[in-house]
Amino acid sequence: xxxxxxxxxxxxxxxxxxxxxxxxxxxxxxxxxxxxxxxxxxxxxxxxxxxxxxxxxxxxxxxxxxxxxxxxxxxxxxxxxxxxxxxxxxxxxxxxxxxxxxxxxxxxxxxxxxxxxxxxxxxxxxxxxxxxxxxxxxxxxxxxxxxxxxxxxxxxxxxxxxxxxxxxxx
Numbered sequence: 001x002x003x004x005x006x007x008x009x010x011x012x013x014x015x016x017x018x019x020x021x022x023x024x025x026x027x028x029x030x031x032x033x034x035x036x037x038x039x040x041x042x043x044x045x046x047x048x049x050x051x052x053x054x055x056x057x058x059x060x061x062x063x064x065x066x067x068x069x070x071x072x073x074x075x076x077x078x079x080x081x082x083x084x085x086x087x088x089x090x091x092x093x094x095x096x097x098x099x100x101x102x103x104x105x106x107x108x109x110x111x112x113x114x115x116x117x118x119x120x121x122x123x124x125x126x127x128x129x130x131x132x133x134x135x136x137x138x139x140x141x142x143x144x145x146x147x148x149x150x151x152x153x154x155x156x157x158x159x160x161x162x163x164x165x166x167x168x169x170x
Contacts, residue, residue, distance in 0.1 A: 001059055001060065001061055001066075001094075001097065001098075001099055001102065002059070002060045003057055003058070003059050003060075003102050003103060003106045004057065004058060004060070005050060005055045005056070005057055005058075005106075005110075006048045006055075006056045006057065006058045006068070007048055007050070008045040008048055008049065010048060010058060010065065011041050011042075011044045011045040011048055012041065012044075013058075013064075013065040014044055014047075014048060014056065014058070014065065014068065015039075015041060015044040016065075017065050017066075017067075017068055017089065017091065018036065018044070018068065018087065018089075019033060019036060019037055020091070021068070021087075021089035022036060024089075024091075024092065025089065026152055027125045027127070027128075027150070027152055027157060028088070028089065028124075028125055028128065028131075029087070030123075030150060047070070052073065052114055053071070053072070053073025053080075053083055053110075053111065053114040053116075053117055054070075054071060054072050054073055055070070055071050055107070055110050056068060056069070056070040056071075056087070057069050057070075057071075057103050057106040057107055057110075059090065059094065059099045059102060059103055061094060066090065066091045066093065066094035066099065067089065067090040067091065067094055067099045067100065067103050068087055068088070068089055068103070069085060069086075069087060069088045069089075069100075069103035069104060069106070069107050070085070070086040070087040070088075070107070071083050071084070071085060071086075071107040071110055071111055071120070072084050072086055073111075073114065073117060080116055080117075081116055081117060081118040081119065082117070082118070082119055082120070082121060083107075083111040083114070083117045083119070083120045083121070084120065084121050084122065085104065085107055085120060085121070085122035086122075088100065088103065088104070088122075088131070090103070100131070100134055101134060101137075101138070104134070104135070104138060105138070107120070108120060108138070108164070111166075112166060117166070118165065118166055118167060119163050119164060119165040119166060120140075120163065120164050120166075121161065121162065121163045122135065122140065122161075122162050122163075123146075123149070123159045123160070123161055123162075124159065124160050124162060125150075125157055125158075125159060125160075126145065126157070126158040126159060126160050127157070127158075132160065132162075135162050136162075138164065139164045140162040140163060140164045141162060141163065141164075142160050142161070142162050143161055143162065143163055144160070144161040145158055145159070145160055145161070146158060146159045146160075146161060
């Protein structure tokens with residue numbers, strides 16, 4: 001498995017995996033397949049444009065993109081000390097091989113290498129036990145629970161808000 005930062009040249013593969021993710025695990029995302037399926041390729045290219053504190057990482061099995069995770073730095077001056085993990089997904093066939101850990105580790109390394117980022121946050125569905133365990137093993141701690149954070153097919157779902165502070169990280 002090879003992990004690297006994605007670029008606009010990867011937009012078609014990113015789009016395909018992102019749309020598959022939205023269908024496979026809709027509870028893991030606040031966006032939906034309906035909202036993204038008709039977006040032009042340029043919209044996905046823009047999401048891949050690297051800038052300070054922002055990157056999307058891909059896991060490749062040979063030439064196939066099998067996992068993604070994004071890092072976005074807050075843009076407001078008073079919030080610029082924070083990065084946020086978004087869009088974490090690993091295709092079913094690649095699960096159980098440490099791909100998610102490798103993707104999050106790459107995003108965290110990018111955040112740590114970005115001057116001024118002091119912590120990284122993420123949101124996770126409160127029922128996603130495997131993801132919560134992964135994030136906790138990397139030093140993330142829950143700081144809030146948002147009840148009724150997402151409504152999927154008319155059902156209310158809670159999200160856990162987690163963060164990893166670099167000054168106190170293991």
